[in-house]
Amino acid sequence: MVRDLLKAPTMTDSTTAPKIRNAIIALVAIALSTLIALGVRSPARANALDAMAKTATPYEIAFSNEKPTLVEFYANWCSACKSMAPELQALKAEYTDRVNFVMLNVDNDKWLPEVTHYKVDGIPHFLYLNAASEVQGSAIGEQPKLIVSENLQALIDNTELPHAQTIPGQTSDYQPPTTAVTPNTDDPRSHGAQVKA
Secondary structure, three states: HHHHHHHHHHHHHHHHHHHHHHHHHHHHHHHHHHHHHHHOHHHOHHHHHHHHHHHHOOOOHHHHOOOOEEEEOOOOOOOOHHHHHHHHHHHHHOOOOOOOEEEEEEOOOHHHHHHHHOOEEEEOOOOEOOOOEEEEEEEEEEOOHHHHHHHHHHHHHHHOOOOOOOOOOOOOOOOOOOOOOOOOOOOHHHHHOOOOO
């Protein structure tokens, strides 16, 4: 009888073992998929762009405070922008007292004149401006932290950028709008302004 009891689980094990193994594999796959999905959607990366934008130097101030400036054209959906965010935050912490860090969201129509003027057609798009707000160089796509750092130091030292034009890194496609939003000119105070004297 004991012998029969010992045999029974063995027979059952041989038929249920594949089912248990498959169930364990399925559970591990689900757990790994969940961890990967959470890693890709990490709140730290998603919120990094928002946090940087909130603490960025306003565009108008950067053009008047006589400090060199790094302008980044970005979008919240841009994977390359999100990927660079932690490194740019570290650079900002290191250089914030000597360099303006400006962030312009290409999805905000307010920046359409700048997007058009600087011919932004891929993001992230970086502009390096000297203290007189003159463009010294640009870069499109993901850039190594070292290249950005060396360019920032050159801006501070008022010397030629070692990487004024870099080879484009990974970008997120961006097609700027073809027409600008026309401001409303129906100002009631302008009626009669065309009266000839």
